[in-house]
Amino acid sequence: MNRLGSVKFNNIGINDGKKKYLRKKEMGRLRMVNKVIKKHIDIKSNIGINDLEIKLRTINNFHTKGFKTDVLVKHLRYTTSLDAYNLFLNMLSTRLRLITSFLVGPKPTENGNNVFHL
Secondary structure (H helix, E strand, O other): OHHHHHHHHHHHHHHHHHHHHHHHHHHHHHHHHHOOOEEEEEEEOOOOHHHHHHHHHHHHHHHHOOOEEEEEEEOOOOOOOHHHHHHHHHHHHHHHHHHOOOOEEEEEOOOOOEEEEO
16 A cells, blocks of 8 residues: 555656646746847958848848847958948948838947947
C-alpha cells in the first residue's frame, strides 16, 4: 500500500510541476509579444546597387515583421564627396519612404554619419 500511495503522490507532484512549467512558458511567450525588437543596419555611402537592393529588401522584411529598424548611413570621406553623399541620402530617403511613411531622419551623428529610424 505504501508503494501505491507514493506513486499517487509523485503523479500529483508531476502535474504541479507541469502546470508550473506551462505557466512559466506562457509568461515567457507573453513577455516576447510585448518586447520591442530593434534591428540595426549599416549602409556605406559607396555601396553597389545590387547590395543596396538587398539591404532595402532586408529593411522591408524587418518592417513587415514589426521590428523597429535603425539604418546608419556611413559617409566614407575617401571615396565619396559631400555632394555625392547628400544625393545618396536623398535617394535613400525616398526609397525608405516607399517602405514606410513613419520615417524619422536623417539625423546627423557626431561622426558625420546619418541615422534613419523606421
